[in-house]
Amino acid sequence: MAYDEHLADRIRQVFDECHVATEEKRMMGGLCFMVNGKMCAGIVNERLMARVDPTVYEQVLQREGAREMDFTGRPMRGFVFVEAEGIDEDEDLLFWLDLCLEYNPRARSSRKRSGKK
Numbered sequence: 001m002a003y004d005e006h007l008a009d010r011i012r013q014v015f016d017e018c019h020v021a022t023e024e025k026r027m028m029g030g031l032c033f034m035v036n037g038k039m040c041a042g043i044v045n046e047r048l049m050a051r052v053d054p055t056v057y058e059q060v061l062q063r064e065g066a067r068e069m070d071f072t073g074r075p076m077r078g079f080v081f082v083e084a085e086g087i088d089e090d091e092d093l094l095f096w097l098d099l100c101l102e103y104n105p106r107a108r109s110s111r112k113r114s115g116k117k
Contacts, residue, residue, distance in 0.1 A: 003030040003043040007087070011041060011048075014097050028071060030110050042099045044071065047081045050096045053103040054078040060099065064092075078103075 008031055014034065015022050023034040030049070032042040041050040049069060052060055054077050060066055065086020069079035080096075087093040 002045075004046045005045050005065055007046065007048065010090070010093055011043070013099065014094060018097075018101070020101060035104045038104055038109050040104050040107075041097060044081070048087050048093070048096060050080045050082055051103060051107060052078060052080055052098050053106070056099070059089045063095075068102065 011033060020035060020089045025034060028042040028044055033040050039051055041051065057077055060080060061087060065083040068075035068083050069081045082096055087096060094113055
């Protein structure tokens, strides 16, 4: 499954301009931007995946193009898919990435899996 390279470049540009160090990882059939070792934002197909503070989750779902992230078949609170119409303008993409970066310091890290059984 491919992801939108143009959107990836736009995200990289925002993070570069904000002087945010990221690590990129391919996952979920797309691309994930890790900040401080934690999933911050990503791309699945042409959609932005935004990790936001669960306390603002319901509120941001009201924005144009936003919907619950249901990658696993059920909504994941704190994760939002944003369709193209919600990030066409640079200021809209910046809004979402600012939300992701604002929450990142408080977000929980994924547990590292041990190779031992």
